[in-house]
Amino acid sequence: MSVPEIQTPADDASLAIRVGRAAPGTDREAEAELCRRLGPRVRLYGLRHLRDEAAAADLMQQVLLIMIERLRAGALRTPERLASFVFGICRMAVLDLKRGHARRDRLLETYGDALLPPEAAHPDPEDRERLVRCLERLPERERTVLLLTFYDDMPAEVLARELSLTPANIRVIRHRGLKRLRGCVNGEPK
Helix, strand or coil, rough: CCCCCCCHHHHHHHHCCCCCCCCCCCCHHHHHHHHHHHHHHHHHHHHHHHHHHHHHHHHHHHHHHHHHHHHHCCCCHHHHHHHHHHHHHHHHHHHHHHHHHHHHHHHHHHHHHHCCCHHHHHHHHHHHHHHHHHHHHHHHHHHHHHHHHHHHCCCHHHHHHCCCCCCCHHHHHHHHHHHHHHHCCCCCCC
16 A cells, blocks of 8 residues: 655745755745745644644744755755655654653653752641741732732733833832741741
């Protein structure tokens, strides 16, 4: 049973020939046109297999860059099979990404606890209660800034817009709040 070949429009093949025959990097117009034509197809392939918009966009850039490098090096012997060539690159790139994610997950599962400091791996319930009590003692403005900064992961610029303050003011409030919180948690007098 033979594998069906992905057909490439004649224009894509002629562009590939132009890129392959030109001195490396000289036919930028043909390279750009190939990227415009093949980019959306590669992006859709990435969306289908990775299920993430950002990952699909990254895949598209990576694959198109590899395609241009290979065309410049003359690695494509049959320009009519350009689409098959490009989707072969896609397939290998997706497999590499999935292998990397699986390997990272296995390593984190095996060694993840060793990466955390001992007290962070198993937080003391008393420490948590002390932190909650200290947060409740902070002035409302400082508590709000600290919670939005560290719990909601908001940068100072976004937080400033939300609270109608300047980013510099947010940083000052955060600094003072952290100082008070640290003092309270460590049992230092006010």
